[in-house]
Amino acid sequence: MWLNVWAQIADLTIIAVLLRCMTPILLAAIGGLISDITGVTNIGLEGLMLVSAFTSIAVSAASGNWMVGVVSGVLICVGMSYAMAFFHIKLKVDIVITGFAMNIFGSGATIFLMSKLFQATGSYNPSNLDKIPVVNIPFIENIPYVNKLFSGHSLMVWIAFLAVLFCFIMLYRTPYGVHLRAIGEAPDSAKSLGIPVGRLQYSAMAWSGVFVGLAGSFMSMGMTSMFVKDMTAGTGFLALAVVLLGNRNPIGVLIGSIIFGLAKTFETIFQTIPNSPVPSQFVQMMPYVVTVLALVVFAIRKQNRQKKGLVAPAAAKS
């Protein structure tokens, strides 16, 4: 069985699996990052993804057009995020309550609608689904090995990478992004300079909805081609972990997503191997254990760096 695993690593199948596994985490984490940076920690990622996953597959199946599906999934997500922002910012509901309410709502509403619209209880499996297309790059798709790296991936994989770039440029190269970063840290200061804190938090939540929406639609129309109840199974929480682990920075988030993507990849690979001697639960646990370990390593390193005085040299007295 180790041979089997090795074979998948050697022929780079693992890359394809990795890209597929990390995409929803990465997109959701980018969404989480943008709102987190303004001081609104979006714990409702899980629920938002479910709503989008369901909406996009339902609309796509009905309209026969994947793009309409994805766009409506994203729009719904933006709307829900806006509602969360309303409850948190306007009505002053604790953000954790708002987030968990969203999670409960996402799970309940999708199950309710699935039974109401499709009379389905566990999963919805449309036969004529227009999935998010796969991008095959001419010439490259015929070169062995290289093709596995660059060709044959879902369009959403590429969008996810673009999202990192987009997020980076937005946060660091536009005034708008600087405002977003400022209001999370020093809201009073921003307010005194005429920056509309509340409105920016709304917009950050809307961005959050966009990326989480993309993540959700990829889950039902790229990774798989069905909606299963509670199919996110902790992906949203993993993404939240990635945000904190990635130090609230798009590059950090990308690296974090690769690490968890890898853990998920091994989970997937092991699950496909027949008669695996490793119990499936152990494999399932891997991403979560990896998160905890990564966090600990990260925290120890930070502590050591501080002890050695490598952080903040400018604060040193000569």
Added chain:
Amino acid sequence: MNHKRFLYLDVIGIAASIVLAVVVGFIIIMMVSDEPLQAISSFLLGPFSTPFNLSTVFNKAVPLIFTGLALAVVFQSNVFSMGAEGQLYVGGFTGALAAAYIPGLPVWIHLPVILLCALAGGAMFGAIPGFLKSKWNANEIVTTLMLNYVGIISTSYLVNNWFKDPGSGGFARMQYFEKNLLLRKISDSFPVHYGFFIALLSVVVISVMLYKTRLGYELRLVGKNEAFARYGGIKTKRLIIYSVMISGALAGLGGIVEILGVHGTYKDNFSANLGFDGIIIALLARNNPVAVVIAALFYAYLQVGGQIMQAESDVSRELAVIIQVLLVLFVSAQAVFNYFKQRAVLKHSQSHATKGGKKDHVA
């Protein structure tokens, strides 16, 4: 300005929020249901319609009291643990092992041993994120969320592979415990199990612990201002571990009480989000142990109402979940309360100003 004077405003605010949420819920029900009145009355009145239904509310509230309490304690020490779900599974599991595999003890010894094992299991599992936080300052939100999965999946592995009752088929569980170990019901007509009293007792113990003991003073001080607590000679790192362990123990106790009171044995995936619901309950109760009871009963009432509505009308339980979400959101909307309060305070001070601000026993 004494804030206790304006307590009644909180009550008004809560009432207003509930009415608002119910109205929104009704509008939704009107839209999807052919028999909206039936659905609404089942949802609102169903839980009170029979002693049996009412007892279901109490039974549902029991584990929520435990997890709500568990989180109120850690939140008071400013540790943002989300780990009650995992701790509940682990504590429930260790307790269940003691119940199923320690033979030949008289009940009055066996039962306390079971409860202690559950407490210990939850506490030990809770100690992990506590240790990681106090030793390396590892973010507890992430560690507890992730350890939840570790706890759930590993207990699932154990019950599926090592402790499975051969007769249980696809839905793994342990062998059924001896009948005399199970928590009895108050009466057949009002079948609330005695776990409710264990829960109330826990509330009393935790209240006393928090507000009347050294440990409680230290825990709350660490939560309010860690630098001050440290300066005062309190061993803050150790206290953080204690607080997460107490929380874990309570969650574990909640797990075993649920098992002994409702399920009769350890079943795979028995919790279904009790730990996460506990977070909402603790926050609704503003981390106050006594308010946790009220919040848990309220939450359970909504759940039971939803079930009854599903059974008695064409509206499914999931719609009740949506109403439940709205209720939680509205009830925790600080803005509503602040609005009432501000108006009252303003009036109060205005009436003072006109009277020359002499006496203040008016309101």
Added chain:
Amino acid sequence: MTVLLEMRNIHKTYPNGTIANRGVHLEVHEGEIHALVGENGAGKSTLMKILFGLEAPTSGEVYYKGSPVHFQGPRDAIKHGLGMVHQHFMLASSLTVSENIVLGDEPRKGPFGLFRDRGKEIQDIQSLVDRFGLKLDPNAVVEYISVGQKQRVEIMKVLYRGAKLIILDEPTAVLTPQETDELFDSLKTLVAQKYTIIFITHKLREVMEISNRITVLKAGQTIHTMLTKDTNKEEISRLMVGRDVLLRVEKKEQVLKETVLELRDVHANDAKGFPMLKDVSLAIRGGEIFGIAGVEGNGQRELVEVITGLIGATGGQVLYFNENILGKSIGQIRNMKIAHIPEDRQTTGACLTSTIEENLILDVYDHPEFRFGPFLRKKKLKEFAKVMMTTFDVRAASEETLAGSLSGGNLQKVVIAREIAKNPKLIIASQPTRGVDIGAIESIHREIVKRRDQGAAVLLVSAELSEIMSLSDRIGVLYNGELVAILNNTDDLTEQEIGYYMLGIKKAEKEVVPRES
């Protein structure tokens, strides 16, 4: 002289009935430094809030450049050329200096001005730097720059927005003497370029040094406005408090007792691992106040924290009645009759979200007389808190009042009450009167001297040289982590002399044993 700003007959009553201003007049001339002085609670901050449109006055008018104005908020005030530098900095610490300065008014480029024009940003800031001599690196991250630099960022923020009238709220409270001098130089440069400055403070020395005119507020009223050159410190302080303030503290003849605290070759690092204390040796005897002078950040904090156990030492010994207390826990040290008045009462010295009672019982709650096994004797603790509040004149509705609602002076009294109540043999007092009004300063000084007269040893750390000089029996000067001098506080010791040591210009032979008496 043209009048730039005039506030006439300002009254302000808050909805809860508090009267903050009852007839304030303020007239500020263009191109002057106008000092606004008054005790805490005299109505200075309310007045400024009214000016910036954060509060509406109950009655009264504001004239700016001759015409009546009602600013709608800080943003509006900024547009008209007013800028405020707050005592507590309002900066986003993970952003760079330049990002903070231009925040909300960034130079833009690209389609629809979508992107930051970072070249112009740096250029604009550089030209301000050149013009006013405020040294700053625009690309430094704010988290890592010094307090003085952060203040410069705040000043740059208002200058960048074109402010002509700049209000500084207690600007020197957080600065070292050197940084204060630099600040004063910049203020002079600004005034020379026709800028106008309102300087809020209660440090009289600074008022005399920097201002052209002074307005004194007391209990919400303008008491007097005068030219600085026509007045003196004593007159101002009399106007502020309505009575003469003891600027020199009465002390009894010194009676020295046995050595209480002795440090031998102590080394320590700060939280980031930099050596901050080098080879510090000193000895303090009962009945003596040992003042530590020095520019802030030269190891004072570490000195206090090593002795009180908050941080460890990397070498040396700390002897308390000849017992080495290094390595003992904070709690053990606190229980050895060592009092610690920390420099930051907002975060370390008190818990603002707890009640006064919970703050006062910090040392006694686990004493046997106040508990019964693990349980607290709530009644006794409450009684204790009540007694402490009357003894130390803490003014609050009850012991259940939240500490956060107390004024600076009252809160410090809570801290001092708690620390002094255990009858300490050693008192470590760090900036005991920072941000406290003059009335409270006096009573705090009296309390410290009383303990010294009763035989306690006192280690007094203060950024106020005048405080050190008026209280101490001996003065040690910390420079760059070293104790460069230990001086007897005789009448012929001058501030200049200590200043030389503080700046590292002079270095004395160290005298470890206390002087012969």
